[in-house]
Amino acid sequence: MADWDAESDEESPSKPLSALPEWEPVRWGSSSGQKVSSSVRSGKEERQSPSRENWRSRADGSRGRGREYRPGGGGGGGGVAWEFRKSRESGSVPLCFRLDNSVVGTVIGRGGSKIRELEDSSGSKIQIVKGEYESDVKIFGSDETQKRAKILIDDLVKRYGERPERDSKFCGRDSTSGYSNSAQVASSANGPRRPIINWASIRENKEKYEAMKWAGLPPVEKMFYRESKVVASRSREEVAQWRKENNNIICNDIKEGEKRAIPNPVVTFEEAFQYFPEIMDTIQKVGFLKPTPIQSQAWPIILQGLDLIGIAQTGTGKTLAYLLPGFIHLDSQPIPRAQRGGPGMLVLAPTRELALQVEAECSKYKYKGFKSICIYGGGDRKGQINLVTKGVDIIIATPGRLNDLQMNNIINLKSLTYLVLDEADRMLDMGFEPQIMKILIDVRPDRQTVMTSATWPDGVRRLAKSYLKDPMMVYVGTLDLAAVNTVEQKVVILPEEEKRAYTRHFVDSLKPQDKIIIFVGKKLIADDLSSDFSLQGVPVQSLHGNREQCDREQALDDFKKGKVRILVATDLAARGLDVQDVTHVFNFDFPRNIEEYVHRVGRTGRAGRTGESVTLVTRKDWKFAAELINILERANQEVPEELLLMAERYKQHKMKLDNEKDMAKPRGRWHRDF
Template sequence: MSDWEDEYDERGVAVTRPPGVGTGARAAPTFPSGVPREVVCFGGGAPRGKPSRDRPQWRDRRDGDAGLDGAAVRGDSRDGGRWRGEGRVFGVDGDGSGSRRPVSLRVENALIGRIIGRGGGKIRELEESSGARIKINRGEYEGDLLIFGSSDVQQKAQTMIEELISGGSSVSWPQNDSESPGVKSTSCWSRTALQSSAGPTSTPIDWNALRENREKYETMKWQDLPALKKDFYIEAESVARRSAEEVRIWRKENNNVFVDDLREEGKRPVPNPVYTFEEAFVDFPEIMENIVRVGFQKPTPIQSQAWPVVLSGLDLIGIAQTGTGKTLAYLLPGFIHMDQQPVPRDQRGGPGMLVLTPTRELALQIEAECNKYRYKNFKSICVYGGGDRRAQIKMVTSGVDIVIATPGRLNDLQMNELINLRSITYLVLDEADRMLDMGFEPQIMKIILDIRRDRQTIMTSATWPTGVRRLAKSYLKDPMMVYVGTLDLAAVGTVQQTVLCVQEEEKKAYIFDFIHNMEPQDKVLIFVGKKIVADDLSSDLCLRGIAVQSLHGDREQRDREEALQDFKDGRVRILVATDLASRGLDVHDITHVVNYDFPRNIEEYVHRVGRTGRAGRSGTSVTLVTRGDWKMAAELIHILERAGQEVPEELVLMAERYEKHRREKDMFPTKPRGGGRGGGAQRGRDRFRDDCNWRF
């Protein structure tokens, strides 16, 4: 038994011993005048003793048992008849009478900050008003508030604390000894008094009942929302007169437009496509004024078929290649949807339209489109990470109609209750496949759950992977699907694709030669795989006197915006970028896309190539392939063949060699054999290197 255990009993109470009794010659501790021997010292340990790790009521200072000012409480110093911690006095009342055991309140960590106040101001006010001394011990999820003083002082402090955190059920009392054997309650009140003060005991959540009554609770959640109107489509006579054969021929001639009703029962008639802007928006003159001002001649195929579906109030899944006008396909019907709602704009309490996008650049681009087609003075805001959060909060809280946001920043504003999503009636998930690739699905789910169920939802994507199908099934209600071309992955047909097989060390020399032979009207977007490569390549070009900008995720937001604007305005004709620019970058006059590094998957290759050949223009892509990219050769050949492009013989040979290597690896897996530690693995690497060591 240690010295400490010899001087105190199992409850932490000092043991009175006759002189000379003990394990050593040291005498029993002497308490200050007026302090009872059963005083409990919380925090760092017993007076002048070694803390025991076997006693639940004693804690080591290293356990983080600190007071408000961050100092661990110690009971080994005396001053003026009081036991002191560091910076805070405990033990006896201010009138010199003996102190009672502290009353303990258990509070959730989320509410402790409300009690403490900024800089500890509220806790000091509580102590001054009640005359008590309060200590806070934080745990992982909850904290204990220890109130020292007389019974009246403790009662007063407890009442003030409960009033401070009123409205929640976060205060609980320690259990009695009979309920938790081995744990001594620190409260001086009886069990009956404690239970009556704590209120009704919380019952466990019945998750099965919640799941079974999900529809009931969701109906209760949204029952107080105002009515919603979604159908605004008035079919023109010229559209209604079109025969099924005429519509079939038009869809085939316009890049094989296909429409499918995804409702499982009771298929609905598919609206006929519109051939002109007037057929879609003849009843909305302000929309027509915007279109005439911009100078568009006719709708794109995705717009011609999507507008009748969306204006009819149906959910839509739009699948089309990049640069085919998907943004305008949902934006113009969204303006009409917000304007025609029965609730006036000033009474909705929040925005009416939300567009979720994967990247900041795409969000800024959509905001520019909103401003270009301004309608009914709708106010839009772009919310994205990296921007001025305070300015975004100010604009959101001042009142907006359209929010274009990245999921991360919007989820931040939503969790802090800075934006009202219950007013959203028109939701757009733009580039849904890219948002899933970037890992935004949890944030998207949190956001969507706070938006009314009877909203109208539009989802756009360039591809149709499994993740997008799952998202569509979960959050769209009986949608129609419109896709242009095919659901199989395919590159834009207006781009000439060239593939060159080179050595890794030859790539930079090729880029220098390519730029040297550029025409004055050429504008080139160079894609690299890593941020450091983007900086390295752009620096080398600058040292050669070539005007260039770089775009990647490590640059400040203002620098990214400046780089993109310089490229759009033509102040620089070369932009070196990571896959950050593969989606949402809408620069119509890009003539060449150069894949300096092959992308990590074939989908990104298709999106990179889609940055050129936009809005009816033609373009050229050049892809540099090295021996390290041989596993992608077969998929690249498939894309080239679908687009009718020439397939280099070296690329075919690369794909054959990789397939042979893969089969051999499956048949003869490498196993460690003699030759010392790691010898088998080394031989496997040597075999792989030898198999790769062939020239193009």
């Protein structure tokens, strides 16, 4: 039995209805069943401040369905429960109806301002419980006050072009009895009315509307792979042995239900592109000898038209793994390029530097005159718009700038048939998921999608499940976080105040041909450290998000060409930065998470080369010690004894804190261990 039931049963026998005080609306913020008098002082009405309990989960079994808005919430039988009891005793029952969630904000207003005005004007109390699509609305009070509140709500919602009620009922009686309902109010209003949006019908016919949205688009061709006899003749044992010897390549079919056969890998360029001579000519000009492991297994899958998730360490050739099949895909579509009405291929990248790097690779492997453009925030927006409107085949973009041009109807994405989400984990880390979702709404659902990542966190799994269709997964090495095995990793534990002296000592010990990236945690430290080196006569450049785009490009160009051999950078340079001759990575500050550590280390030892990383660890970094030990052990690196002790101390510290929290938890009948 609810609280208001118990109270009314106890009070009603001892006191006749006529003896009860006259019902008055409880003002906002009332509690314990006390009414708030509204005396006029200096022409203003006094009002208590809102209670913390105004928004709360429902007390009944509908807790999981939504949230409850209780204007007069409070304990001791006050608030809505108290009003409901008074309504019952006066012979009235609450008026109940439903509103679409899209118009609930219209009724409530910011901070509950509109609903308070409605209550003051009508003399009633209003309760709104928000569900998944619709909200239940209850109006408490006498019949007359309920009528006034209902008419005011209908009028308020009508002004925003929505019909407010669904299955409106007067708790068993017809809600239209005795007064005009929302339809009558709407029909009596003067002037034009905006069309009503039937959200329930839209939800029920979602698939139908999706089909209408994409009707009339040309078909998409995806299958371009003809397996050579040499590849087809390899036995299962030979394939398994080759995958194991090439960094332990693992392949999975993520399609639900019956699994498909995983294509055999190609071990030479001819086995993959023997029917595409222009691709072979481009590869021979560059001088590559053989595909990397991710390329060997990814090309047969992508050329078959299947969606792919490629997980591999940085510097292992993921860019070329999706670019070359993308060229073939664009060239082989049934609709000529001039008639497509927009670009056919889109590569989304998390940072400007990575986007520019992909665009440079795309230009290096030019294929049949395809035009590509790189658009990114911080660049010349007007110039980028001019290039897009002239017509391009391939767009490489950061999500923010692409979403900007898309929302302004400058880019038509409905022509896209080949989509790449490059470094998906980094895009999620940078908070680009909302922009990605907006972009993919306007990309046809029957496209081919390739997603690459260096790690496989939960966010990337969710993104893959939502936007890839029955993909296959190829991961090189392990899904466990691991650094590049061609890099020697060293860890130095020292006090915070000794970091600068050690860094200068390390730089002085470098050879003339060495090239080093020094990673720091903050932009200010990057500028400070680079200024120190410059004052000491050491040529250096810095790279971080506060620098102008032209300065960032100049810094990167100077570093790549060897004009400076030291680059001080934030984690902006940790992903996708491809400078082949980097010999050392120096972590002046430990990164904010262990994934960034792996990406930093991957800036050296690229394309089969060897490299060295040095990481400074101070006491404040002790929470990362256990994860860092795991990374070092997987790569067969030496683990310092001080790091093991640091990890053990932090473990004991955490156990102590957890025990203190357990002891501090309140005990008793109301205690609930969350």
